Amino acid sequence: MTVHYLLSKPFIIDTRKFKMALRRQVSLCFLICSLLALVVSFEKRGEKSSQIDRTIKKSLNKEEHFRNTLKVLSWDLKDNVKSSKKICDLITKYNPTFLGFQQVGIKHIFWLKQCFKHASKKCLKPKKFRSRGRGNKSVRRRGHRNCGYEILGAGSSNNEETTLFTPVVFKKKRNIRTTGLNGTVWLSKTPEKEFTKLVSADSFRIASWAYLKLAVYKKRQTSSKIPESGFEKVLMALKRSSNDNKTKRRKGRPSTKWIDLYVVNTQINGDDSDVAKRQLKILLDYLKDKNFDNDKSAILLTAGINSRHMVDLAEVLGNAGFKDAVRDTRAEVYYSGTDVTNIVWSKGIQNLLSVGVSIDDGQNNQEPILSVVTYK
Numbered sequence: 562m563t564v565h566y567l568l569s570k571p572f573i574i575d576t577r578k579f580k581m582a583l584r585r586q587v588s589l590c591f592l593i594c595s596l597l598a599l600v601v602s603f604e605k606r607g608e609k610s611s612q613i614d615r616t617i618k619k620s621l622n623k624e625e626h627f628r629n630t631l632k633v634l635s636w637d638l639k640d641n642v643k644s645s646k647k648i649c650d651l652i653t654k655y656n657p658t659f660l661g662f663q664q665v666g667i668k669h670i671f672w673l674k675q676c677f678k679h680a681s682k683k684c685l686k687p688k689k690f691r692s693r694g695r696g697n698k699s700v701r702r703r704g705h706r707n708c709g710y711e712i713l714g715a716g717s718s719n720n721e722e723t724t725l726f727t728p729v730v731f732k733k734k735r736n737i738r739t740t741g742l743n744g745t746v747w748l749s750k751t752p753e754k755e756f757t758k759l760v761s762a763d764s765f766r767i768a769s770w771a772y773l774k775l776a777v778y779k780k781r782q783t784s785s786k787i788p789e790s791g792f793e794k795v796l797m798a799l800k801r802s803s804n805d806n807k808t809k810r811r812k813g814r815p816s817t818k819w820i821d822l823y824v825v826n827t828q829i830n831g832d833d834s835d836v837a838k839r840q841l842k843i844l845l846d847y848l849k850d851k852n853f854d855n856d857k858s859a860i861l862l863t864a865g866i867n868s869r870h871m872v873d874l875a876e877v878l879g880n881a882g883f884k885d886a887v888r889d890t891r892a893e894v895y896y897s898g899t900d901v902t903n904i905v906w907s908k909g910i911q912n913l914l915s916v917g918v919s920i921d922d923g924q925n926n927q928e929p930i931l932s933v934v935t936y937k
Contacts, residue, residue: 613655613916617933620891620913626778628736629935630913632657633886635863635903636929637828639664639725645672651918652676655931658737660710660730661863663828663903667721670712673730677710709733714769714826715745718756727826727865729771736776738819743771748827748840752847761836768827768844775822775859777937820936821858823848829874831867841874845881854881859909859936866904878906886912886932905932 617630634657638648648669652660662669714728731737748766749757758765827844830836848854862883866874875885886905890912905915913933 613914613931613933616914621935625935625937628778629937631659631861631910631934631936633659633661633861633863633905633932633934634918634929635661635663635865635905635932637663637865637903638669639666645675648672649676651929655918656732657931658732658734659824659861659863661727661826661903661905662730663727663826663863663865665726665728667724670726670728673710673712677712711739713743713771715755715767717747717765717767725765725828727767727769727828729769729824729826731771731773731824736778738774738776740772740774743769745769746844746847748829748843750843752843759836759839761833762830762840763832763836766828766830766840768825768847770823770825770853772853773822773824774819775936777818777820779818779937823853823858823860825860825862826864827862828865829867829870831870834870834873837867837870837874838877841877845877854908856909860907861910861934862906862908864904864906871904881908883908884912886934887915887930890914890932903930905930905934907934910934910936 613632618627621627621630632655634651634655636651649672662673665673710730710732712728712730714726716724716726718724729743746752746768747754747757748762748768749759751757756765825844825848829840845854848860853860860883862878878885883906886907891914905912911934913935915933916931918929918931
């Protein structure tokens with residue numbers, strides 16, 4: 562009778578509880594799907610950059626340090642980029658140390674500041690950490706003050722509608738120190754005079770420069786002598802303990818020295834080859850007059866050059882001791898574009914590889930160039 566009663570008892574469903582449970586399951590499935598889509602998008606975004614990092618590590622010698630590498634992006638923005646999202650996505654994806662943008666308008670400056678402001682907010686986010694000697698108390702501190710990007714340079718003219726910038730943009734990092742010395746040069750007979758140009762030039766052409774200090778990391782050399790007798794072992798142990806007490810540095814910790822780095826960004830005349838040569842020689846003479854071009858310092862030059870004048874100007878730069886980061890590299894060159902116009906030139910720095918970055922823009926046939934350089 563009991564079994565019959567249980568089977569014949571009507572089965573009642575609470576619709577309210579059933580709907581709530583169904584909503585929970587649907588929301589949980591939606592959350593899982595969105596997280597998976599986010600992970601896949603991040604993996605696709607970092608696929609190219611991780612490939613570049615792997616190529617960098619393979620190209621380095623045993624004596625070279627991975628921290629002594631710099632990513633430099635050169636890109637002509639005029640009439641090539643009509644969306645701020647493309648600029649921010651490119652910077653976020655490759656995370657370059659230096660940005661050499663040519664023919665930058667007022668709208669591009671606004672886009673860059675908004676993009677850098679977003680990056681600085683992430684960097685300045687407060688963090689929690691546990692400090693030694695204070696028990697289990699968590700202390701709240703601000704992020705490192707060296708974060709985000711800094712833009713240096715002036716406009717080519719005093720007209721806001723037609724003025725163009727060639728700024729020096731660098732990332733604030735611990736291995737880069739600012740000296741406060743920077744300026745803008747007009748490629749004319751009087752380089753230090755504002756708003757001047759050559760008579761036969763089509764428009765004002767300028768070059769921005771910045772003097773920075775760059776950290777060079779080197780592995781600390783340790784003695785490879787193996788003690789044989791017991792007395793030598795005791796003597797070496799005493800020397801090691803005294804050195805540790807004096808310097809308070811761990812064995813094998815990399816040592817650091819600072820070198821002078823001059824970063825220059827310019828845009829050369831695109832119509833007349835003779836005018837382009839004269840402008841480039843004016844810039845090189847200015848660097849020599851200011852003693853930027855010496856044996857103890859390194860120069861990083863990003864330039865926007867017309868492809869028709871590339872051979873002639875490359876000869877001038879080669880005679881001055883500059884190396885082309887696209888054609889003179891240690892590793893392979895990943896470039897699929899037809900016209901190489903955004904070039905990175907270096908002096909006192911070794912070029913590792915160059916990548917032609919695709920921005921998926923049907924109106925742009927000139928790919929930005931991402932070059933990786935190393936120094937010692």
